[in-house]
Amino acid sequence: MNAKTAHLMRWWFIFIACLAPLPYIVYRLVVNNLGAEPAKALVEFLGETSLIVLFVTLAVTPLSKFKMLPSFVKYRRMLGLWVFFYASLHLLSYGMFLVDWRNFIEDLYQRPYVIVGALAFLILLVLAVTSPRAAIKKLGKKWKRLHRWVYLATFLVVVHVYWQLRADYFEALVYFTFFVALMSFRLDVLLAWKSKVINK
Amino acid sequence: MLIKIRSSLDIASSEITSESAYLNRRKFLSLSAAAGATSLLPSSSLFASADASAFQNLPSVNYAPGEKITPYETASTYNNFYEFGTGKSDPAKYAHEMTTKPWSVVVNGLTDKPGTYNLEDVLKGLELEERVYRFRCVEAWSMVIPWVGFSLSALLNKFQPSPSAKYVRFETLNRPEEMRGVRSFTSSIDWPYVEGLRMDEAMHPLTMMVVGMYGKELPNQNGAPLRLIVPWKYGFKSIKSIARISFSETRPRTSWEKAGPSEYGFYSNVNPNVDHPRWSQKTERRLPNSLFSPNRIDTLMFNGYEEQVASLYAGMDLKKNY
Numbered sequence: 001m002n003a004k005t006a007h008l009m010r011w012w013f014i015f016i017a018c019l020a021p022l023p024y025i026v027y028r029l030v031v032n033n034l035g036a037e038p039a040k041a042l043v044e045f046l047g048e049t050s051l052i053v054l055f056v057t058l059a060v061t062p063l064s065k066f067k068m069l070p071s072f073v074k075y076r077r078m079l080g081l082w083v084f085f086y087a088s089l090h091l092l093s094y095g096m097f098l099v100d101w102r103n104f105i106e107d108l109y110q111r112p113y114v115i116v117g118a119l120a121f122l123i124l125l126v127l128a129v130t131s132p133r134a135a136i137k138k139l140g141k142k143w144k145r146l147h148r149w150v151y152l153a154t155f156l157v158v159v160h161v162y163w164q165l166r167a168d169y170f171e172a173l174v175y176f177t178f179f180v181a182l183m184s185f186r187l188d189v190l191l192a193w194k195s196k197v198i199n200k
Numbered sequence: 201m202l203i204k205i206r207s208s209l210d211i212a213s214s215e216i217t218s219e220s221a222y223l224n225r226r227k228f229l230s231l232s233a234a235a236g237a238t239s240l241l242p243s244s245s246l247f248a249s250a251d252a253s254a255f256q257n258l259p260s261v262n263y264a265p266g267e268k269i270t271p272y273e274t275a276s277t278y279n280n281f282y283e284f285g286t287g288k289s290d291p292a293k294y295a296h297e298m299t300t301k302p303w304s305v306v307v308n309g310l311t312d313k314p315g316t317y318n319l320e321d322v323l324k325g326l327e328l329e330e331r332v333y334r335f336r337c338v339e340a341w342s343m344v345i346p347w348v349g350f351s352l353s354a355l356l357n358k359f360q361p362s363p364s365a366k367y368v369r370f371e372t373l374n375r376p377e378e379m380r381g382v383r384s385f386t387s388s389i390d391w392p393y394v395e396g397l398r399m400d401e402a403m404h405p406l407t408m409m410v411v412g413m414y415g416k417e418l419p420n421q422n423g424a425p426l427r428l429i430v431p432w433k434y435g436f437k438s439i440k441s442i443a444r445i446s447f448s449e450t451r452p453r454t455s456w457e458k459a460g461p462s463e464y465g466f467y468s469n470v471n472p473n474v475d476h477p478r479w480s481q482k483t484e485r486r487l488p489n490s491l492f493s494p495n496r497i498d499t500l501m502f503n504g505y506e507e508q509v510a511s512l513y514a515g516m517d518l519k520k521n522y
Contacts, residue, residue, distance in 0.1 A: 029491065035289060036278035036488040037341065097491055103480045110479055163478075167459060168286040170386040 007074070014075050018082040021049045022089075039097035046093060047117075050086035051157055055178050057083055058154065062185045077131050080150075084128040087121055113163035120156035123149050151186065154179055255348050255412040260330035263406075263431065264504070269332065270343035272414045274488045279421045280337065281440055282389055283372065283379040290381070291421035298378045298441065300425045309446035310365040313358070319425055322358075323411065326350045330415070331408060336470045336503045338434035342484045347429050348412030353403040356445075361399070365447035369396045370428060373443040388459050395439035396452035396466065397430065398512075406431055406508055432502040432509045434468045465522040469513070470503035474522050 025045050028034050034041040057079040060072045072079075100107060108114055127147055129135070136143050158179050162172040281291035284298075303319040328348055336342045356368065374392035376382045382391050401407060408429040411418060418424040423440025430437050436456055446452075456464035463477050472482045481499055489495035502509050513521070 036274045037288075037485065039489070039491050039494060042491070097494065100480070100483060100494075100496060103482060107480055110475060110477065113478075166286070167282050167389050168381070168384055168387045170384060173386055 006070075010070065010072070011075065011078070014072075014078060018053060018079070021045070021086070039093070043090060043094045043098055046086050046090035050083055050090055051161070051175065053079060053086060054083045054150075054154060054157070055175075055182070058150065058182045062182065080131060081128060084124050087124050091118075091121055113160050116156050116163065117160040120153045120160060123153040123156075127153075151183060154182075254328065255417060256415045258328050258330045258348060258415075260332070260346070262332040264332050264334045264344045267334065267344045270345055270487060275343055275345050275413065276419050276422060278487060280339075280435065281381075281421055281423070282387070283381045283391075283393065283441075284421070285381045285384075292419075294380055295420035295424075297380070298373070298375065298420050298424075300420060300441070303425050303443075305426065305442060306444040307359050307446075308444070309369070309448050310362040311447050312360040312362065322355065322426070325358075326354055328411070333408075333429060333431040334500075334503050335429075335431070335435055335438075336484060336499065338436055338464070338468065338476060338481075340479060340481065340484050340499075341487050342497075342499075343487055346414055347408060347410045348415065349408045349410035349429070351405055352407040352409045352428065353405065355409050356402060359445070359447075361447040364449050366399055367396055367448050367451050368399060368402045369394060369444075369446040369448060369452035370439045370442050371444035371446075372439055373441045389455055390458050391455075392443070393439060394452060394455045395428070395437055396454055397437075398451075399447075400512055401430070404509060404512065406505060432470055432505040434470060436464070437468050467513075467518075467521050469509075469518065469522075470499060471501060471518055471522070472499040473501075474519055 025042060029038060029042060032038070057076060060076045060079065063069055064071045064073050127150060130139060130143065130146060139146065158172065158175045161175055162169070165172055277292045278288045279291040280286075280288070281295060284291045284294040304316050305319060305322050306316050308314045327350060329350060330346050330348050332344060332346045334342060335345050361368070372393035373379075374382065376391075381387060397407070408431075410423070410427045410429050411425060413419075413422060418427065420441075423438075423442075426442045427440045428438045428442065451466060454464075454466060456468075457466060470481075475481050483496050484499045486495045486497050500506070
C-alpha cells in the first residue's frame, strides 16, 4: 500500500467515524427512541459529541510525539471542523427546540452556563473561519497564537457542563481530567520552548 | 378544619371526574391486565389479598380534571432516583437491583409506637384508592399520574405521634450494594436521602402515601414499595422507597437542603413566582413532548392545588420560605 492510499484510507476512516453519530441520532429520533424529552436528548447528544471530538482533536498533537503511531496531524483541521459542525448543530437545535423564547433574556441571566457555552462557540467559529490554508498563510505567526484559544474554548465547555450538573460530578470530573491531562502536555511543550529560547 | 377541607374536596371530585378520565382508566386497566398475563413470576404481593387486582377497580378521583394522563411508558422510564444514577433512564435500567420484598419500615422519634414494622403490617387496614395528580419536577417538567395509595394521615395516625411532634422525617432505603448511585464517589448527596414535612402538611388530605400507579404495583424506579406524593410540592419532596419515618420537634434537614441550600428549600412548594436560581419556574414542559412541540404550559401556584393548601402557608413569605 503506497502512502497515498494509506492517507486516503485514514481520511475516509476519520470522516466516516466523525459522521456516524449524526445518522445514529437521527435514526433514534425517527424511531422515537429518545425518551420523554427527545429535544433535550438530541441537544445533549450533539453537545457531548462535539466535546468528545474536541478532545480527540486536542490529543492529536501529543500523540504525534509517539513515533510508532501514524501521524494524524494532517487530519487535525478536519477533526476541528467536525467539532465546529457538531457544536453548530448543538446550538441550532438548542435554539430551535429547547429555548423558551418567552423568557429568554431572563433565562439567560439565570443560566450563566448558556453564556459560557456561547463564548466557547464564538471561539470555535473564529477558529473554523481561519482554518483554510489561505487564512493560515495570511495570518502567519499570528495563526498559531490565535488557535491556542482552543484551550480556552475547551475550558469553557467543561464549565458549561459542570454548571448544569445537580448532584453527581462524575461526568465533569472525567472531562476536567482530560482537560488537565492535555493542558499539562501543552505546558510541557511551552516550558521546552521557553528554555530553548533562553538557551539561545 | 381538616373535616372542612375534606368535604370541599369531595364535592369537587365528584364533579370533576370526567368521562374521558373514566375511559382512560379503563384503558389502563386493560393494559395492566395484559401486563399481568405476560408476567412470568407469580407475584408474592405485599398485600394479604395477594394478587394484582388489589390495585384495580379502586375508587378513583381525578385531581387533574381535563388533563391528559401521561403514558405509563413515560412515567416509568423518565425518572429521577439518584440512588440509581443521575440520568433520566438510569432508574429504569438499574432500580431492579433493589430488593423490595421483604420490606420493613423503622418508625421512631416522638411516637407512642416506635419499632420496625413489616410493610404488610404497616399497610394493614388501610383502604387503597386511586388519585390522579399533577406531578411537577423542580427541573420544570411535569406529568399527570394516577397513583394508588391512601392519605398519609391515615398511616401516621396508626403510629400515634405525640402532640409535641411538629415534623415528620422520611428516609429512603440506603443499601449501597444494590444502589449504584449511592456507591458513586462523585455524588454530592449525603445518603440516605432525607425528606420532611411539617406535621400539618403531612396530615393534609391531599398528601398521599403511594404503593402503586396505573392500577398496578409501583415499579422500583418509581419508588417501590412505599413512597410519598405531595402534589403541591416539587417532585423531590415526594421521597421514594421509604425505609424510615421519624417524628420530631425540630425541622429535619433534607438532603437537597444540604446539597444546595440556596437552590432547594425545606418547603419547595410549586411556585411560578419564585424561580430556581438557575432557571425559571414560570412554565413547565408537560411530558412526553416532541421535537417540534415542547408542550410548554404555565406553571400553576401550588401546582394547581392552591385552593386546598394555601391556608397552610398563610402569612408566610414564600420567597423566603422557598
